[in-house]
Amino acid sequence: MSILVDKNTRLLVQGITGREGTFHTNQMIAFGTNVVGGVVPGKGGQSFEGERGKLPIFDTVRAAAEATGANASIIFVPAKFAPEAMYEAADAGLPLVVCLTEHIPVLEMISVRAYLDQRQTRLIGPNCPGLITPGEAKVGIIPSSIVTPGTVGLVSRSGTLTYEVVFALTQRGIGQSTCVGIGGDPIKGMDFIDVLRLFEADPNTSEVIMIGEIGGNAEEQAARYIADHMTKRVTSFIAGLTAPPGRRMGHAGAIVEGKSGTAEGKIAALEAAGVQVAKNPDHIVEMIA
Amino acid sequence: MSILVDKNTRLLVQGITGREGTFHTNQMIAFGTNVVGGVVPGKGGQSFEGERGKLPIFDTVRAAAEATGANASIIFVPAKFAPEAMYEAADAGLPLVVCLTEHIPVLEMISVRAYLDQRQTRLIGPNCPGLITPGEAKVGIIPSSIVTPGTVGLVSRSGTLTYEVVFALTQRGIGQSTCVGIGGDPIKGMDFIDVLRLFEADPNTSEVIMIGEIGGNAEEQAARYIADHMTKRVTSFIAGLTAPPGRRMGHAGAIVEGKSGTAEGKIAALEAAGVQVAKNPDHIVEMIA
Amino acid sequence: MNLHEYQAKRLFAEHGIPIPPGEVASTPEEARQIARDMGGRAVVKAQVLTGGRGKAGGVKVAQTPEEAETYAKAILGMQIKGLTVNKVLVDALAPGIRQELYLAVLIDRGKRLPMVMASAAGGMDIEEVADKTPEKIHTVHIDPTLGVRSYQTIYLAKSMGLPRELWNDFHEIVAGLYACFKSNDASLTEINPLIITVDDHLMALDGKMSIDDNALSRRPRLAEMRDFDEEPEAEAEAREAGITFIQLDGNIGCMVNGAGLAMATMDIIKLYGGEPANFLDIGGGARADQVATALRLILSDPKVEAVLFNIFGGITRGDEVARGILSALEQIDTSVPMVVRLAGTNAQEGLALLAEADMMTAATLSEAAQKAVAAAEASRGVETAS
């Protein structure tokens, strides 16, 4: 048990022949993910020569899904083509799409998200490290070596900060059910609430760690959701207490605008919802151990 | 009890100063409908001089809803402006919009419907007579004199054919919970299934009459829905057994294309779902009496 | 509203779809001239708003301008499924055909989206293909906010087995056909066959296009394309009077308010042994002049042996309709028996007026239909006897 990805995940890789696509496809397969094929327009019929064997390449996601029974895809294509790849995956009816691509314009993502909202497709990302269910499947680039199976669910807007926390858990022998990196863009697919809902319903998740950062109000909304709907313990860390207002801190979504999106506001909202918020990510492990 | 409209309906009339708008607003008020105001861009601040008193006119649906607490609107504007009126009503967050306007192009309705699907607004129509809950509220143009309160729910793609059946019920003393005319256009708001679902859930509806016609496959889908989900008895009549293929029988949606959309196919599907289908609308009353 | 092949193809060409050079001729001489201007060899095609032109001899390949003239002479004036051919399209003969494909854009009501339908089995009746070999038909749905995406045309091209070199051209044709569909408020744009020529190009050999009648008011250019010669005169007259009228083959004429009720009335006529002679929806107002026009149209059909009026008064008042019928009858001299059924608002008053005028009345639709069928039989008996 876990959320979103597991042994039953049948994964397509959109952009499998690119440098990143090739490297991480091999990594995902090595982790045990059931990668069933790749999609590269114009290269249908060719094969992906993986480290552990060949995979079929298709021209379109739909043809790939029809041939392989795929139920998820991961997108490794440049920003210019990533929206098209997301439309295609959603149009093919895949229930889960993970987009790692960064630098997609916000107005593009507004259109993509509106398109997805009319369909049954869940999107993780863009500009995210993907997700991983230790012992079952990895769809993304979270380092395989830092995870271990267990019952702590983790959801985060950040990449390496997530790794930091996950690795600390693993070092202390605290395993994870699923770790989900939702990405740092302002308009994205699944947000904290969507993932929290799944963790709450997942019998194998005993408690949740939520890692937020400045910008937007997803953490405040999550706080309300936690107060109203979560029975499982949530522990949190919010990055950016020292970030100056008006400056984008790397992520397109990480910016304090006026009085909104501050770390202080987010921490206060979470604490009011009964969430323990660590001042230091190193302390999270102790707080839940 | 009833569906969609009742004593709690607070109705706005979009296009209240037009000929149709004025006439039917007076009719609806006379029936007992709580009409709370009208909307005519540029005429905000003026009054509608109704037969039973004045009503405020607003420039926009949103301003009207904010001022009156309206929870429904009915649209009496020409086809050229009707899509805009539907967008406006949905954008203002009204939970129910009834559009009587006919001759709206199909491609326009595809856009309107897609817009509505992303929101919480239910649309009845376009090109429909609206709906009526006897003794409570009428939102549309179904003649007030032909209905009487009771427990039979009625849903129909047609106008006068509906009146025919409702009137026969009333003459035999069989009252109606709500009568809903969903309209004869190929792309519309609520379809049979949506209304059947509400009737199934409505404690005051004991059984349902469904009146269909040739064209499309809404009746076939309804048949599947009835078989799978309806516990209440459904009785039906399908118009168009004698309609020749390839000719549009008045309604934009009433056309047999190739082998699809025939009355025979619809009747067979409904009968297979356990629905009694009358050969003659006059017989429906006897079938349910 | 349906367009002629030549009209559809011109609109296709405006959206970048390759079509053979061609011109329309109304006389055999014109046809010869066009064929000559195009180098001699040509296809002469009847322009008529129905299918089955080929089987009816309405499509001929001419090897010389003189042959084109001869064929045009034979085709012009020809009757195909009751419609007269007034124009022929003279198209340059396409280069050799390697393969015939099918391509169309239409509305999928269920998904509420435009849909592209493509098949490698072109050149034949697509309904038959859909029926017998549904696996040969490939579809994609178009989101109007996104338009045709290349992954969709790649999917279709691959499914149809199109060679890779034609994918780009195929994409342009699909995108063009959809743009043509959208910008003209079509309910159908169809190319059958879309051919692959021996020199590996795609070309639309035939074209079909239906326009959403509700959109004609905002597409004046298309409204002007309506071929009035191709529309039965009675239907055109009805349309202008705001009445929906469709001529059928039966013996009982009917006049009803509302499309659904009109269909139901036809069905009940049949149920009681008659055959409906028409579909006629008089609309919501049912003014006296409309009633008169409608009645005249019904009676202009010599097969009509009885007329059934079925009016459900809602907004429409029964007494007003009765007066309309009476005033119409003053203008029209007829011995065809009529049965009037009025219900709803002021039905009693209306029925009283009509009874005074010695017309047959009925309380229910069933009764009205039975009376009309009986009256038709009686009038037939009279005619046979006389």
Place this chain on the structure above:
Amino acid sequence: MNLHEYQAKRLFAEHGIPIPPGEVASTPEEARQIARDMGGRAVVKAQVLTGGRGKAGGVKVAQTPEEAETYAKAILGMQIKGLTVNKVLVDALAPGIRQELYLAVLIDRGKRLPMVMASAAGGMDIEEVADKTPEKIHTVHIDPTLGVRSYQTIYLAKSMGLPRELWNDFHEIVAGLYACFKSNDASLTEINPLIITVDDHLMALDGKMSIDDNALSRRPRLAEMRDFDEEPEAEAEAREAGITFIQLDGNIGCMVNGAGLAMATMDIIKLYGGEPANFLDIGGGARADQVATALRLILSDPKVEAVLFNIFGGITRGDEVARGILSALEQIDTSVPMVVRLAGTNAQEGLALLAEADMMTAATLSEAAQKAVAAAEASRGVETAS
């Protein structure tokens, strides 16, 4: 990326929004000439990418061309919030102002839609208006597939109390501002104030526009508008090296891979008594040359008393990063103490390499931060002592 007022207003004008006639000057003489060409009276406005120009004396009304020259002389070269004024906009003086309004288009993240924000309380800080009198701010959301609808602008106009005669012009301005927003991939287009002149026209007196950095690659024209003079040199250099660098005021420099981890590192430095001197995300690759550039940028700030490296090896391997740091240090001569914390893939190998080179290392982020703060204090002690 932010645009200058003059750039924003030119783009607005391209979308039909009325702006006062005006030109940009880089010298006082140019300013005089522009003012003279416009009839003498003019507003001279500092073009600098920050707010509060007025309070800083960067906006002056000149009654004569000579006065315009004098003001331009005073303003050009002025420092406003640390930025040097290199250009002034010389605008014709607007006709008398009847009322100042506020109008902007921005993204509402929560609703995931562009939003139009309007207020009759223009000419002041809109955040203050929003804070103190939120009822004076009116908003509508724009569905990108529909664009700005007239019912939306009527709602705004009515809510702001705009006279009926201005509704049409207001609609055109809102629609233009949204079109400008959309076609330039803006994250903000703002007019403050939008004035009603004494002769009852609407005009954009000031303009502000931010562009989505992620869209610059598809908007080359906007990318060219970037004012490199206005960007701190270090940040521009970082951007070109693919590093995200933001200069801050603290004493501990830091170099981190990943934006979230970089922020967390800054927070922890503060938690243990230091102040972060910068935000620096070295990105995913962390190549040796990038590490070197990043280190040089950090050390170019004289306030930096210690540097903290925090690298979480995932795809990035710790030993590679360590080699990058070592090779960077070969190129840079510095006595600033450095603490390196490596975790994840090949962290042990990396730490071993660094320990050999006699660098301070740490196992956890907390430990690294504490060591860096202590080292900074020690180095300050050394400096004070020396």
